[in-house]
Amino acid sequence: GVEATSEKTYTIATDVTFPPFVYADENNEYVGIDISLMKEIAKVEGFKVKIQPVGFNAAIQSVQSGQVDGMIAGMTITNDRKKTFDFSTPYYSSGIVMAVKPNSSVKGLDNLKGKKVAVKTGTSGADYANSIKDKYGFKVVTFDDSDNMYNDVKSGNAVACFEDSAVLSYGIKTGLALKIVTKPTATGNYGFAVKKGANQELLSKFNEGLKKLKANGTYDKIIKQYTGSEA
Ligand code: GLN
Structure with a gap:
């Protein structure tokens, strides 16, 4: 058959061991909420993703240096990070x-x-x-x-x-x-991130895709699959 060669490929950096958001399964494949969200969003928005599990801090550096297009790694949206990153709509929350x-x-x-x-x-x-x-x-x-x-x-x-x-x-x-042994601190929201001012097209596609996954039940299915509980 004819391959759809027009689809753009984005390189996305992530953490290595951050279950249930990202981790290597028994076949050494990277899985988790973040990986599934990214892949499903790519599917509904018509782009391809290459996942790079490099570790959290290395992911931050790779986005800032422009080596990758974005990161998804259970990353908390903070005012400080907003100085150097643009964040998607929140997709999860944790203290x-x-x-x-x-x-x-x-x-x-x-x-x-x-x-x-x-x-x-x-x-x-x-x-x-x-x-x-x-x-x-x-x-x-x-x-x-x-x-x-x-x-x-x-x-x-x-x-x-x-x-x-x-x-x-x-x-x-x-x-x-x-x-x-402690109560969670004030809750933070997780967001997908791109370098500030860069890759705005990818950021919009992420937001659009997330909206679709929430509307069609895929988001809930992913959360349930990896946490065993409802979103
Ligand atoms: N949510 C925390 C942060 O954004 C930890 C992320 C992580 O370790 N992958 O700093």
Whole structure:
């Protein structure tokens, strides 16, 4: 048959381990809410996507340097990021929580004095930890992906980590040996992002596509598939 060669291909950067939004399945294929949304939006809007799982901070750098067209990585829409990114309509929301080992004596922020806390480079969880570390007297150690951050807590080097509640709750539900000990911070919204002023056509297509997926039930189906609950 004749191939539709007119479809544009966009390169989209993403995180490596951020379930249920993005993660490698048992066949080493990248799956999750973000990957499905991106692929389904591409389908309804008539473009192709090439997904690049490079890690969260690397994704930020690749968008800013123009190496990729956009990123989708459970990325929180913040005023600070709006200075360098344009964001889509929000597609999910999550606050930040603190997690410790299940048998930890750390019950909250007040127990962190003189201790180490693990965060992931470039994330809003890291920003949050840095904003309160002087008040609570803890040190921050950084990791490039969530798995390594969790492992630092499991091994006992850090006593706690800060991470999006949607991701930690999902992780714990699926076997991650950590426990959440704080209430989520003010909720943030996740958005697809392009470099500020660049790729506006892609941004509009994302927004249009998301609207269609919400209207035709695909959005709900994706959320249900990856979280087991209704959107
Ligand atoms: N939502 C957080 C942020 O935007 C974490 C994202 C991630 O780790 N992929 O910083």
